[in-house]
Amino acid sequence: xxxxxxxxxxxxxxxxxxxxxxxxxxxxxxxxxxxxxxxxxxxxxxxxxxxxxxxxxxxxx
Numbered sequence: 080x081x082x083x084x085x086x087x088x089x090x091x092x093x094x095x096x097x098x099x100x101x102x103x104x105x106x107x108x109x110x111x112x113x114x115x116x117x118x119x120x121x122x123x124x125x126x127x128x129x130x131x132x133x134x135x136x137x138x139x140x
């Protein structure tokens with residue numbers, strides 16, 4: 080699995096995700112270096128999307 084490639088700052092990406100998915104909390108969007116699978120798993124559980132779909136969506140923001 081490859082690392083997430085983010086465009087811009089994480090705070091900017093986090094804000095865009097919160098706008099698109101109002102049910103996400105700051106805890107859901109807590110991203111720790113080296114724990115991207117855990118992060119994607121939380122989003123997957125909350126949003127019902129696959130990890131690859133979430134990865135593509137986050138990288139496109």
